[in-house]
Amino acid sequence: MLGQExxxxxxxxxxxxxxxxxxxxxxxxxLAETSSPAALWSTVFGGALVMRLGSSAALRFRKWKARTQIAIGFWLAGVPWLFHFEGLSQLTRIHNLVGLAVAALAVAELWISRTALSRTGSVPVRGCRGSCIFRNGGEPAC
Structure with a gap:
């Protein structure tokens, strides 16, 4: 099993x-910058989506959630130029910082899980009760 750490x-x-x-x-x-509707909706929906994925992945890790966080992070970093609110410098910086930080955290999370699996020599597979880990000896640890 993966360690508690x-x-x-x-x-x-x-x-x-x-x-x-x-x-x-x-x-x-x-920041009191609610003048641009595109910027307002982008921050509200982007923030809500990142909150939802982060809290969901904290409860139950799935690789697709981490990969989705990477994609959303890069999307958030590029949104100011896509929706043309790069003139709002503070919101642009917030989008860039939060987007890149979310992507970096998701990459770190995938790296942590990958190195933990390579250290234990275990391979997760579907088995007994949903998911099971078979050690190198072939016996299930569920």
Whole structure:
């Protein structure tokens, strides 16, 4: 099984990501920049999505959630130029910082899980009760 330490590190990465989503969601009102509807909707939906994925992945890790966080992070970093609100410099910086931080945390989370599996020599497969880990000897550890 993966160690408790590995699960804790992944949960911390995801909770920090969820917190960054909350910061992004609240940033238009914290910075008093609600003049652009595109910027407002982008921060609200992007922040809510990052919060949802971060909190969900903290409860139950799935690789697709981490990969989705990477994609959303890069999307958030590029959104100011796509929706033409790069003139709002503070919101552009928040989008860039939060987006790149979310992507970096998701990459770190995938790296943590990959190195933990390579250390134990275990391969996760579907088995007994949902998911099972077979050690190198072939016996299930579920």
């Amino acid at each position: 590995t699960k804790t590190y992944r949960a911390v990465c995801n909770l920090v990501s969820a917190g960054l989503g909350l910061v992004l969601l609240a940033s238009p009102w914290m």
